[in-house]
Amino acid sequence: MRYVSTRGAAQVLEFNDVLLEGLASDGGLYVPEVWPKFSGSGTGDYLETAIEVMTPFISPSIPQNIFEEIVADTYSTFRHEEIVPLVDMGQGMYLLELFHGPTLAFKDVALQLVGKLFEYELGRRDKKVTIVGATSGDTGSAAIEACRDQENVEMFILHPAGRVSEIQRRQMTTVESANIHNIAIEGTFDDCQDLVKGMFADIDFRQKMQLSAINSINWARVMAQIVYFVVAAERLGGRRSPVSFSVPTGNFGNVFSGYAARRGGLNVDQLVVGSNTNDILTRFFESGTMRIDEVVPTTSPSMDIQVSSNFERLLFELLDREGAKVDEMLKRFRKEKEISISPNLHQELGKEWSGARFVDDQVKRCISEEAENSGILLDPHSAIGVLAGRECHRNKNIPMVALATAHPAKFPDAVEDATGVHPKLPSHLKDLMKRPEWFNKQPNDLETVQNYIKEIVA
């Protein structure tokens, strides 16, 4: 497999280069040159399906026997033997629980694998990198758990001081590992993101530190997520039997993996995008116009996003893979804060895609009713997936799978507010609130933070 950029002007690369590169040199995102088709049947076993589905994407970069070992090793740390259990909610609705990894969010499914692929590839090249990332919560802890104790990685995660939840902070700051460095920035999440961007823009710093990223635009993360869409279909009736998915969406990475599964041959009837008040994507699927608004904080903070970076990958497909058109459109979007697709294209899109938005009160009611009716505890993100799936479900004979992206104990305040129940952390995190924390407070100043990183890396 070779990979091309969505902007059409970067070098064509193999998997291992795409893995380490992240963003393409022309500013685009890497996508496979062709969509490989998977076979017509599978057993519903996670590891078997993972190896079969991902092999065409990683070959010939990673030897087959090594890849099989890495995959088996990755998912051995998940707390549930089915890795991603599928729960029947009745009336054609199912819940796919993606939160049984170490940090209780779906991001573990991909990042645990990506961390091990990094370790393998950096070891093979005898190369060291410095990974820097900004987080508003979930990504930071998932990335830290994925890269802790690795010899070839120094990792710096910036979070806004006092502005992440206590559980989210502690999941990052209690990791006792020499290569992990948490920095609490005196500022907002946007300040953290600007600092990271500033470091990447400083060519000298970037080269000296060998900067790298494992943020949500990394192709390997999208690839790893394709697997559970296929596994869900296998468990429900087979890869050729129709199935729909509803996905609580922020950066569009998770739901794009569902699209990729459909391109691989899965019989996907509907892809439903669930939004909170930050509903840029839902408005786009309704109107064909994408327009930027202010970000509003909600009880589902991992979806408090305006510009969904992975949307570029869908746009590339909608524009018949013409990179120059994608480039033109996204540059215009930056300048004018608004873009539209043609009415024909919008109509075409509506056959497969839909979106629905829910405000915090609706989310709270859903969590409360679900706990009462079925005993299932949903976190606010997962509740949006369930609500959107129910609202957009066109054909009740086709199963609708809502993706549960976080464990209820990751957002205990919202869950307790809705149900009166304080969800318990799983046993591996039972003493989280008592563990010692390690982090360093830094001002919102690029040079100061860069100097701190330089000192540690040296």
Ligand SMILES: *Cc1c(COP(=O)(O)O)cnc(C)c1O
């Ligand atoms: C990251 C995250 C999302 C959003 O996923 P995207 O791939 O960015 O669309 C949804 N829910 C939870 C709990 C998350 O951590």
